[in-house]
Amino acid sequence: MFFKKLQGALSGAASEAETAPLHLAHDFVVIGDLHGRADLLEGLLRQLETEAPGLPLVFVGDYIDRGPDSAAVLRLLQDLPGATCLMGNHERMCLSFLDQPNRNGARWLRYGGADTLASYGVAVQQDDRLRARDQLIDIMGEDSIHWMRALPLFARNGMLYVTHAGADPRQDIETQDESSLIWEHPEFVRQPRRDGAWLIHGHTIVTQPLVQQQRIAIDTGAYATGRLTAAVFAGDDLRFVQTP
Known part of the structure; x- marks a missing residue:
């Protein structure tokens, strides 16, 4: 049961009591919004070679705009073998x-x-x-x-869904329309999910990764802060890896 160790593995992330355990089918890494920061992407990939070697990568979307090198980001992502890139x-x-x-x-x-x-x-x-x-x-x-x-709208690993933004907590994630999943549904932060699913997402900037009511937010505003965040799910552990 992944959740038993979750609270102790947040490495500075804010958290609060959760209601559902988190079951995963396999280890993997989820990476937050890039927004044209090819330099941070390259740096984070080097870090992950040590921190999470060989684990599948899922990117939450928003690869372009705001930062200085969207073209390079898209080239890097398209050349990454086996990576899953979502629509932002x-x-x-x-x-x-x-x-x-x-x-x-x-x-x-x-x-x-x-x-x-x-x-x-x-x-x-x-x-x-x-x-x-x-x-x-x-x-x-x-x-x-x-x-x-x-680009797909979501990825699933066990009971954890990856989307760009927050989904409607009242509906099955896999049947929701694009608008909710890439722009954030207005009910997303107002009520917890009741179906046992967790969701990890970007889109909304947080100062540090946030774990709250079966939601994990990892957009740390890389284009402005220089801090790109990856959530590494390995064994029964969750840890966050960030660019310096």
Whole structure:
């Protein structure tokens, strides 16, 4: 029963009494929001070679925007063998821009899309989004765009689900719509789940990893803080590995 050792393994994370044990099918690692920090991703992967060698990696989404090198992050992720990468709301905003740049461009650019374009060497003017979209498609390439479109909304390991944001606690995670899983359902933090499932997620920045009411939050604001967090589930232990 994983939960018996959970409270003693948090290494500084905030926690409170939980109601359901956490059963996993296998050891693995979950990595928080990257937001264009290829340097932190490379550093964390080196740390995990020592801290969690050979364990499968799951990334919670938001690989692009805000940080300086979204293009490099996407290249690194696509070259990682066996990694599972989930859809984040920033990937969805980017895809919406590619589909309808005039309609959806302003929102994406406001929330970090301009940084992603810059990482590909694309400049954008407010009245010339079609040109920027076409340049981005040419530079990213169809393979990368197809990879992004195919990102799943969740991953499951035993009774632990990985999503980008918080799900509706009243519904089965696997049947929920995309909006709840990548933007966070408004009821997520208002009531605990009653189905025995746990959820580990990013999206909402916390100063340190937070374990609370069968929720584990690991977005520590890497693009701004320099602190990228991985949750390592190994045996009956949970520990958090962070970039210095």
